[in-house]
Amino acid sequence: MKHVVLLALLVGTTLVADVENGKAVFAANCATCHTVNGGNALGPDMNIVSYTRRKAEIEAYAKDPYSLAKTFGYSANAMPTLPLEDQEFKDVADYIDSLQPFKKWMKKK
Ligand code: HEC
Structure with a gap:
């Protein structure tokens, strides 16, 4: 039981760190x-x-807006491709995803 609590704490801390x-x-x-x-x-x-x-869509678009603009419904792409690390794209997608916690009801993950 102690292990479960510890693990939950660890996971919780990692998630918060990503969002921050x-x-x-x-x-x-x-x-x-x-x-x-x-x-x-x-x-x-x-x-x-x-x-x-979805979180994965946000991350993918942030990484490569040029290729995804049409798929996402834009007629042209004005967002630049930013030179960030993979982890930074993941974290920023975590942050944006965390803004609306209730959306889990509205769409399948
Ligand atoms: C220079 C301006 C600019 C910057 C900087 C920028 N964006 Fe964008 N972003 C746009 C524009 C304009 C669009 C609309 C589509 C397009 O032009 O590609 C867009 C679209 C998006 C979309 C798609 C939204 C949707 O649902 O259709 C996501 C996700 C996104 N941006 C994430 C990011 C993230 C994350 C960052 C930072 C890492 C970022 N953007 C930085 C201008 C920018």
Whole structure:
């Protein structure tokens, strides 16, 4: 039983660390073009994206917007391909995904 609690704590800590790091990655690399909670920016607001996209989709788009723009319904691609580490893309997707925890009801993971 103790092991289970310890494991849960460890997993919990890792998840929080990813979201926190992702928030920092977002502030440094995405916030110039994406708002969280409305406002005017070039790209879509991340609260909406958090509802409508799965975590894997967010990560994939962040990594390669050029190739995915048409698939995601855009007629052209204005988002640059950013030179981040794989882990940073994962963390920023974790952060964006965490903005709308209720979406799990709305779409299959
Ligand atoms: C220079 C401006 C700019 C920056 C910087 C930028 N984006 Fe974008 N983003 C856009 C635009 C504009 C779109 C709309 C589609 C397009 O033009 O590719 C977009 C679309 C997206 C989408 C698709 C949304 C959807 O559901 O259709 C995701 C996900 C996304 N951006 C994530 C990110 C993340 C994560 C970062 C930072 C790592 C980032 N963007 C940085 C401008 C930007």
